[in-house]
Amino acid sequence: MAELVFFSGTMDCGKSTLALQMDHNHRARGRAGLIFTRLDRAGTAVLSSRLGLATDAVEVDEGLDLWDVVVTALTGGRRVDFVICDEAQFYAPAQIEQLARVVDELDIDVFAFGITADFRTQLFPGSQRLIELADRVQVLQVEALCWCGRRATHNARIVDGAMVVEGEQVVVGDTEGGAPGLVEYEVLCRRHYMRRMNSKAAHAAALSADVLPLELDACALPQL
């Protein structure tokens, strides 16, 4: 029986890589799929991974009916054995419902990939609907790590090196290389997310802690 599966994790934990691998493995066994994505960092109508692989995909524009796309492909004589949906957090709840219908009425597997929560720890509407409707939510095995070495569970938004907790929900960006004034992201464990301590803040705190004993020594000198 076909399933709607939501493969979820933080940014940079290998979701797009897994999406490409699943597509490859199914195609290698003669199965044919449709690939969807929305707002991929590499551009429009492409599914890309940080490992350098990419493939063409259908861009899920606002208002695109995913049920219609699949039915049109089938009625046009195309085989559709599975559907892959990357960056699914950005899909509208109605589009997730269309995917559930594809599973239930056409008996086609749908594999969706995405982050659950935004930089404020709030669920994306698409991810919320997936959690509500999916047959299975599968957390990726490869763990992204916080700078402290713990498993990263949260996506922090960084502007000019500092963590921010206010702003637009959707700002496409990467986990490194944000130019001055632009948004970048860093994955953190909950403890460091709650303390607003990204790697740069931790580095600065460590430096001032190193300096502190010297200052204390200097204060102590006159008493010697």
Ligand SMILES: Nc1ncnc2c1ncn2[C@@H]1O[C@H](COP(=O)(O)OP(=O)(O)O)[C@@H](O)[C@H]1O
């Ligand atoms: N140079 C590299 N060598 C090995 N693995 C890498 C390298 N760069 C990135 N990766 C792997 O790729 C993962 C990110 O893959 P990607 O599919 O782009 O993530 P996601 O879609 O979840 O944001 C990283 O967690 C890491 O495991």
Ligand SMILES: Cc1cn([C@H]2C[C@H](O)[C@@H](COP(=O)(O)O)O2)c(=O)[nH]c1=O
């Ligand atoms: C946390 C957060 C992320 N985004 C964007 C940033 C990226 O473009 C994608 C996630 O892509 P990945 O393949 O999982 O790395 O989402 C956003 O718009 N808002 C956020 O709060």
